[in-house]
Structures are given as C-alpha cells and as structure tokens.
Amino acid sequence: QKEVEQNSGPLSVPEGAIASLNCTYSDRGSQSFFWYRQYSGKSPELIMFIYSNGDKEDGRFTAQLNKASQYVSLLIRDSQPSDSATYLCAVNEYGGSQGNLIFGKGTKLSVKP
Amino acid sequence: DAGITQSPRHKVTETGTPVTLRCHQTENHRYMYWYRQDPGHGLRLIHYSYGVKDTDKGEVSDGYSVSRSKTEDFLLTLESATSSQTSVYFCAISVKEDTEAFFGQGTRLTVV
Numbered sequence: 001q002k003e004v005e006q007n008s009g010p011l012s013v014p015e016g017a018i019a020s021l022n023c024t025y026s027d028r029g030s031q032s033f034f035w036y037r038q039y040s041g042k043s044p045e046l047i048m049f050i051y052s053n054g055d056k057e058d059g060r061f062t063a064q065l066n067k068a069s070q071y072v073s074l075l076i077r078d079s080q081p082s083d084s085a086t087y088l089c090a091v092n093e094y095g096g097s098q099g100n101l102i103f104g105k106g107t108k109l110s111v112k113p
Numbered sequence: 114d115a116g117i118t119q120s121p122r123h124k125v126t127e128t129g130t131p132v133t134l135r136c137h138q139t140e141n142h143r144y145m146y147w148y149r150q151d152p153g154h155g156l157r158l159i160h161y162s163y164g165v166k167d168t169d170k171g172e173v174s175d176g177y178s179v180s181r182s183k184t185e186d187f188l189l190t191l192e193s194a195t196s197s198q199t200s201v202y203f204c205a206i207s208v209k210e211d212t213e214a215f216f217g218q219g220t221r222l223t224v225v
Contacts, residue, residue, distance in 0.1 A: 032211045043203055043216040044156070088156065092211045100171065101214055105155035 002027040004091050006104035014112050019076040021087050021107050026070070029094030033065055035074045036088040038106065044088055048074065079111045116140045117217035119204050125223045132191040134220050136204030138184075144207040145187040146171075146214060147179065149200040156203065162187055163210070194224040 003026045013019045021035075032051055036044035048063040050056045050072065056063045062075040072091075076083055086106040093100040116139035126132050136145060147159040158171030160179040168179050176198060178190045191198055201221050205214040 032213075034213055043219050046213050046215065049213050090156075090214075100158055100161065103156040105153070 002093055002102055004089055004102050004104040006087075006089050006107045008105060009108040010110050011107055012110045012112060013079050015079060015081060017079050017111075019079045019083065019109055019111070021074040021076075021089075021109065023072045023074075023089030023091075023104055024070055025072070025089075025091045025102070027091060027094055027102070028067075028070060030091045031094060032092040033063070033072045034090040034101065035061075035063060035072075036090060036103075037083075038086045038088055040085075047087075076109075079109075081111050081113050084109055084111045117204060117206055117215060119202075119217040119220050121220060122218065123221045125225060126194050128195060128224055129193050132194050132222065134189045134202055134204075134222070136187045136189070136217055138187075138206050140206060140215075141184060142206040142208050143184075144210060144214075145181065146205040146207075147177070147187070147189045148203045148205060149173065149198075150203060150219075151200050159189065159202075191222075194222075196224050198222065199224045 005024045035048045037047050038044045050063040050065045060077045064073045086108045088106045089104040090101040118137045120135045146161040148156045150156050157173045159177050162168045162181040180188045201219050203219050204217040207214040
C-alpha cells in the first residue's frame with residue numbers, strides 16, 4: 001500500500017513566523033508532488049507543485065523536494081492568520097492507476113495573531 | 114473552482130436508495146476523478162476517467178459506479194446507499210495524469 005505521511009498537528013506558529021510542513025512518501029517512483037490548502041468546509045486548493053529535487057519558491061511559499069530521502073516540505077514565510085488551514089501533501093502514484101494522486105491526511109496549521 | 118460544478122451540494126438520503134452525484138467541467142480536461150473525504154482517512158480515490166467512456170477503479174470503489182458519456186460530465190452512482198457512504202465527495206479534473214488536479218466545491222452526502 002503506497003502511503004503519504006504527514007504529521008496531523010495541530011502546528012501552531014505565531015504571526016510572522018515561518019511554518020514548516022513535512023511529508024514523506026513510500027512510492028520511490030513518484031515524480032510529481034503537490035501541496036494543497038483546505039479551509040474548514042471547503043475544497044482543496046492547489047498551492048504549489050514541484051517535480052525536481054531542490055527548492056521552488058512562489059511568493060511566501062517554498063516547496064522543497066528530496067527524492068533520495070522521499071521527503072517533501074512546504075515552508076510558509078511571514079505566516080498570517082489567514083494561512084490557518086489544513087495542508088494536504090499529494091504524490092502521484094507511479095505505475096499504478098493513471099493519474100492517481102495519493103493524499104496524506106493533512107497537517108492542521110494554526111497561525112496565532 | 115477552475116470551472117467545475119458539483120451537484121447537488123448537499124443531500125440526505127435513506128439507506129438502500131440509489132444516489133447519483135454529478136460533476137460538470139467547462140475546462141475540457143481529459144482526466145476526471147471522484148474522491149471521498151472522511152475524518153481520519155483523508156482523500157481517497159473512488160473512480161477516475163481518462164476519457165469519454167474510459168473509466169477505472171480507485172482505492173475505494175466498492176458500492177460505487179461511474180459513467181462518462183461526455184467530456185464535461187462525470188457521474189458517480191451509489192447503487193444502494195449505506196451509512197458507511199456518508200461522506201464529503203469531491204470531483205477533480207486534470208489535464209494530464211501526472212499534473213495538478215483541481216477540485217470542485219464538494220457534495221456533502223448523508224445516508225440515514
């Protein structure tokens with residue numbers, strides 16, 4: 001069973017701090033990695049995607065990928081109360097069902113004013 | 114929501130009745146997916162489609178069937194609803210199999 005693991009949290013950070021969200025995956029063949037944000041009662045919203053080892057930055061968000069360690073992370077700089085949500089890590093399933101994204105159970109982030 | 118509409122948004126139904134959820138997209142994306150989301154389980158794939166009349170099972174397909182007769186519509190049917198199918202159902206679309214997926218607003222289904 002291919003898995004994506006995330007710490008469920010809650011992760012609490014003060015406003016203005018850096019929030020670090022981590023994710024590990026079991027499928028060594030996975031090639032595509034995604035971070036989604038989900039507010040309570042809403043649908044998942046894509047924040048970042050990353051395909052290559054290293055860092056990818058978009059505004060206050062940085063995704064980091066290390067395929068050798070099967071590890072992907074999301075950094076949120078200058079965290080705001082509006083960043084409070086559940087963050088879902090998703091990884092494509094290599095060689096399995098076409099286009100299947102395997103989701104972690106999510107990390108709940110709380111940014112305190 | 115990237116041109117994705119799910120209907121209905123909320124539904125309460127009785128055990129044993131058939132239920133059909135609809136997903137409609139205006140993006141002309143090839144791939145469409147049905148997920149369910151439950152506390153403690155996260156998002157799990159039920160069925161997906163990679164083209165008109167081309168569908169396949171996901172991780173939790175038992176008790177569900179799907180159909181895709183047009184590019185823009187993907188239907189999920191619960192043949193005989195059970196209480197274990199009480200969940201939030203999300204439709205998603207993507208351009209290619211290994212690219213990002215965009216989600217609809219979700220359907221909250223309660224089976225009593």
